[in-house]
Amino acid sequence: MEYIKGMESAFEIIAEPNRRAILSLLVSSEQSVGEIERQLRMTQPTVSKHLRVLREAGFVESTVDAQRRLYRLRPERFQEVDAWLAQFRKFWSAHIDALERHLDRMGRFPSTPDQATPAKKKTKEKMTRPKPRGKGETK
Amino acid sequence: MEYIKGMESAFEIIAEPNRRAILSLLVSSEQSVGEIERQLRMTQPTVSKHLRVLREAGFVESTVDAQRRLYRLRPERFQEVDAWLAQFRKFWSAHIDALERHLDRMGRFPSTPDQATPAKKKTKEKMTRPKPRGKGETK
DNA sequence: TGTAAATATGCCTTGACACGTATATACTTG
DNA sequence: CAAGTATATACGTGTCAAGGCATATTTACA
Numbered sequence: 001m002e003y004i005k006g007m008e009s010a011f012e013i014i015a016e017p018n019r020r021a022i023l024s025l026l027v028s029s030e031q032s033v034g035e036i037e038r039q040l041r042m043t044q045p046t047v048s049k050h051l052r053v054l055r056e057a058g059f060v061e062s063t064v065d066a067q068r069r070l071y072r073l074r075p076e077r078f079q080e081v082d083a084w085l086a087q088f089r090k091f092w093s094a095h096i097d098a099l100e101r102h103l104d105r106m107g108r109f110p111s112t113p114d115q116a117t118p119a120k121k122k123t124k125e126k127m128t129r130p131k132p133r134g135k136g137e138t139k
Numbered sequence: 140m141e142y143i144k145g146m147e148s149a150f151e152i153i154a155e156p157n158r159r160a161i162l163s164l165l166v167s168s169e170q171s172v173g174e175i176e177r178q179l180r181m182t183q184p185t186v187s188k189h190l191r192v193l194r195e196a197g198f199v200e201s202t203v204d205a206q207r208r209l210y211r212l213r214p215e216r217f218q219e220v221d222a223w224l225a226q227f228r229k230f231w232s233a234h235i236d237a238l239e240r241h242l243d244r245m246g247r248f249p250s251t252p253d254q255a256t257p258a259k260k261k262t263k264e265k266m267t268r269p270k271p272r273g274k275g276e277t278k
Numbered sequence: 279t280g281t282a283a284a285t286a287t288g289c290c291t292t293g294a295c296a297c298g299t300a301t302a303t304a305c306t307t308g
Numbered sequence: 309c310a311a312g313t314a315t316a317t318a319c320g321t322g323t324c325a326a327g328g329c330a331t332a333t334t335t336a337c338a
Contacts, residue, residue, distance in 0.1 A: 006294065015154035016296080020223070027226050033315055046297065048316055067305045067314040075231030082224055084159070085217065087166050092214030145324070155326080172285055185327060187286055192325095206284045206335045 010077045011084075013057045018042060019050050023059060023073065030072035032065070149216045150223075152196045157181060158189050162198060162212065169211035171204070 007013065014020055021040050025031060031039075037047045051071055054060045058077050062069045146152060153159055160179050164170060170178075176186045190210055193199045197216050201208045 009154075009156065011150070011154045011159065015148075015150045017148065018296090020150065024226065027230060034313095043298070044315070045299085045317080049296080052316080064305095069315065073227070073230060075227070078224065078227045078231055081220075082228075085221055085224065087163065088212070088214070088217045089221075091166060091212060092217055151325095157326090173283090182328075183285070184287080184329080188326080191286080203335095208285065 007053060007057065010057065010059075010080050013053060013059060013077070014081065016050070016053075018046070019054060022047070022050055022054065026060065026071060026073045030070045032068040032070055034068070036071070146192060146196065149196065149198075149219050152192060152198060152216070153220065155189070155192075157185070158193060161186070161189055161193065165199065165210060165212045169209045171207040171209055173207070175210070 014023070018040065022036055025036060025039060033044065033047055033051065036042075036051075037044050040047070042050075051060065051062070051069075055062060055071075058074055060071045061074050062071045064070075153162070157179065161175055164175060164178060172183065172186055172190065175181075175190075176183050179186070181189075190199065190201070194201060194210075197213055199210045200213050201210045203209075
């Protein structure tokens with residue numbers, strides 16, 4: 001029994017830059033393979049392969065027009081991505097003013113270090129000494 | 140000169156299922172590596188590596204709490220994804236009734252086991268014959 | 279200071295996937 | 309039917325990410 005390879009989750013599909021480009025192209029209107037090929041300057045087989053992936057993943061659909069195939073978008077999978085993203089929305093809007101307050105505070109007194117979060121200290125807060133604080137973590 | 144490996148676009152970052160799981164976990168509150176490890180049942184090195192990717196990509200940030208590192212979300216990159224997704228929004232709401240009409244039509248004529256795509260003739264309506272041809276597209 | 283806990287890193291293997299080139303298939307028109 | 313156009317598919321190849329395992333690093337604590 002042949003098992004389907006990979007490439008299921010909508011996220012893996014849109015991870016590919018060329019695929020995203022194709023999808024963006026199709027927002028305006030349906031396009032043939034050749035048109036996509038020219039506009040994005042990719043080779044024809046590459047376009048066809050990506051379209052295949054997109055079609056099998058349900059991001060696009062095609063109809064036949066003589067020797068051409070016209071591809072257009074389908075909405076479902078996008079909504080899926082959107083749904084996942086939704087759980088973070090509340091978070092990021094909530095964080096905008098928190099950040100503002102934070103920056104505001106920063107501006108006033110010089111160095112009240114870190115913790116933008118409600119200082120939710122956990123476990124043993126034993127720190128024998130206010131050690132010069134962590135090094136610039138991020139990267 | 141060390142060049143940064145790969146993994147730039149936010150989309151590639153969230154393409155990884157484990158990474159998405161971690162992000163979802165962090166929605167509720169910040170977590171230590173160990174907590175993530177246990178909840179998601181991944182090995183510690185795997186968690187650390189994914190966190191590193193997420194951190195370098197700007198999806199999360201960390202602070203030091205004794206030997207622990209507490210990771211929490213950062214909003215920016217999510218917004219980036221959201222922004223890309225935005226261009227499709229108008230499209231998918233507009234397409235809901237179009238889809239309904241589409242399904243309605245499907246119900247009427249039985250044939251073409253082909254693709255979910257209906258043979259919707261456009262342009263040159265010349266087709267000498269409605270050849271039932273066509274292998275099952277979508278695997 | 280030695281040991282344990284928590285986390286990070288390095289190396290290696292494996293598998294997926296994107297691309298190119300070549301070729302097959304489908305449809306059109308003369 | 310031949311030749312051309314548009315698209316799909318097969319195969320070979322190079323790249324790179326993900327995970328396993330071992331080990332380094334950092335900090336707490338007895």
